[in-house]
Amino acid sequence: MRSWRTSATSTSAHANKEAQFYAREGDKVRCSLCPHSCLIADGKRGLCGVREHRAGELFAMTYGLASSIHPDPIEKKPFYHFMPGSTSISFGSIGCNLFCAHCQNFSISRAKIGEMNLTEITPDDVVEYARSSGARSVSWTYNEPTIWHEFTTVASKAAHDAGLKATYVTNGFIQEEPLRQLRGLIDAMNIDVKAFTESFYKKICGGALAPVLKASELAVELGIHVELTYLMIPDHNDKQEEIDNFCSWVANSLNTHVPIHFSAFHPDYKLTSVPRTSEAALTTAYERARKAGIEFVYLGNIWAGDKDDTHCPKCGTKVIQREGFSVRSTNLNGAKCGKCGGELNLIL
Known part of the structure; x- marks a missing residue:
């Protein structure tokens, strides 16, 4: 089996991959991957830190460069309704298009090119890592996968060709066109809704809520399996009215069968x-x-x-029992409740 982390490598071979989703505006380029829509001067990078303008072209600096490679239980993402009990081989790179004050992975999300060891990988390597770890899926996680778009899409296609699934653990801060390109490439998304107010997104994350809601709605429309995580931070995003508004949006704009994971906050980074x-x-x-x-x-x-x-929402029968990341399926008939046949929004 391969080592999950290798020694530092030069970024030169991978830093010359032209990015998708940009246009020239005079002597600058406008990136259209995420809602920041950065207008980038020659020799500068966008807010994500990994897309650089060079002489009228935009380059994806982290194409094929991973900071972390590790097999995880799929429940750790967390996905509870997507291939439960399976292993997913997880890949992360560096950079992020949000600036969350409570980021638990700030050592990679805020890292700059040249500051830490990165492993060169190809789409074929991704498949090999999956096979050697017994994984049934590939997960793009740890840092924000949408800013790794050029590589994750190609590698996810390779994963599909090898009979694997592909998932994103994402902040959902992505524009419509690149999100639509993920249809048929990304099978599942866990979207981290940071809060349900614009003020929180602006003050704590340096972003905006509305694009995340729009992206979540579009992902469901595209047929991508969606689960949501809401990290509850005391006195910041945990008021009952805010929670009620979040739940109402899920029920009315997504679907009542979209799983929600309310997670406990622990002090980290700047909070x-x-x-x-x-x-x-x-x-x-x-x-x-x-x-x-x-x-x-x-x-x-x-x-x-x-x-x-x-539990089955129709009859209340417990169909999957979890203890930590250990999963035991009971009372299932395929992906439905074994007792009443109720739908469970479950992909096995």
């Missing part, structure tokens, strides 16, 4: 003075989501008991 999320706050969010009609609600980063299990 070390904020306390951990209480179990009571998470339980309240769980109950309000269920009251709003959301069929599959889960709690993360705490011991959740049966709130980590999947």
